[in-house]
Amino acid sequence: MQKGSITTMAIYNKILFATDLSPKAQHAQEAAFRLAREQGGEVHLLHVNVLSALHMEYRGLQKADDYVQSVLAACRDSLQAVPEPPDLRIERSVITDESPGRAILDYADKHGIDLIVMGTDHVGSPERYLTGSTVLKVLHGSRAPVLVTGNEGAPLTGIQRMVVGTDLSDNAAAALRHAAELAGEYNAELLVSYVLPPPLATPYDVEQVLAAPDRAAAEKALERFLDTLGLAVTPQREIRTGRAHLELMESVKAHGADLLVVGASGHGALGRIFLGSTADRVVQHARCPVLVHRAPGR
Numbered sequence: 001m002q003k004g005s006i007t008t009m010a011i012y013n014k015i016l017f018a019t020d021l022s023p024k025a026q027h028a029q030e031a032a033f034r035l036a037r038e039q040g041g042e043v044h045l046l047h048v049n050v051l052s053a054l055h056m057e058y059r060g061l062q063k064a065d066d067y068v069q070s071v072l073a074a075c076r077d078s079l080q081a082v083p084e085p086p087d088l089r090i091e092r093s094v095i096t097d098e099s100p101g102r103a104i105l106d107y108a109d110k111h112g113i114d115l116i117v118m119g120t121d122h123v124g125s126p127e128r129y130l131t132g133s134t135v136l137k138v139l140h141g142s143r144a145p146v147l148v149t150g151n152e153g154a155p156l157t158g159i160q161r162m163v164v165g166t167d168l169s170d171n172a173a174a175a176l177r178h179a180a181e182l183a184g185e186y187n188a189e190l191l192v193s194y195v196l197p198p199p200l201a202t203p204y205d206v207e208q209v210l211a212a213p214d215r216a217a218a219e220k221a222l223e224r225f226l227d228t229l230g231l232a233v234t235p236q237r238e239i240r241t242g243r244a245h246l247e248l249m250e251s252v253k254a255h256g257a258d259l260l261v262v263g264a265s266g267h268g269a270l271g272r273i274f275l276g277s278t279a280d281r282v283v284q285h286a287r288c289p290v291l292v293h294r295a296p297g298r
Contacts, residue, residue, distance in 0.1 A: 011185065012036070015114065015117060017117045028117050041114070101133075139264060139280070147291050148289065159259055160188050163193055163260050164260075166192055168194070171264060184232045253287075263292075
């Protein structure tokens, strides 16, 4: 059977494409439409108008009120202007008076969204500090998987090869199960990449290096980890040494992967620390679409 072709029941029946209506969202829109089309799902187009929330302080001033209403009308027109392919079901919504991150999360919970798709600028772009903060808030709080893709990287033109980063944790296990389900659905190749930390030198003596990771022990640990999961597909595996986000991106490049999948930790401060150490950096730097999956109930 051809790689990249659907073979089983869809797992993304409702896909939320959260857009700021800027050009950088084009790859994300294409990804949302493609996945919905392939899986027979529906797309929810959502735009959160930030200006209306900022305007609350100036309500009652006629010029301010008129300006905000004109902007809202333009946003609704722009959202309505997004072409609706004949083979897709699309719902369109503009939300006001709420922060973008919170509005996206609330909408996803209320409508039972299975996947959130968002676009972002590549790290280093000045606009990223605005759009990126919304992406990070959604990553930290979403119960549904979040697919992030930017216009500077490769678009999601299909799912034939996936790389899944793992640290052998429960969150990584949940992400791998989800990736294996996708791999089975798309008849795609699946590679599990386990990244070990590099040897470290103390700040007092560069020659005093801590013991290097035991690769043989890591291989056995990875094998045991995979054996406990009972995956529907048999993944390939690799062990790398280095900084996790950099090694995962190198793995994507080396194997020509279409999608990088990483696990997210729980809500709150601990989740932010984890995201900041791996998943956040991957989302900021990756040149391919990244799927961030959170373990249920975490």
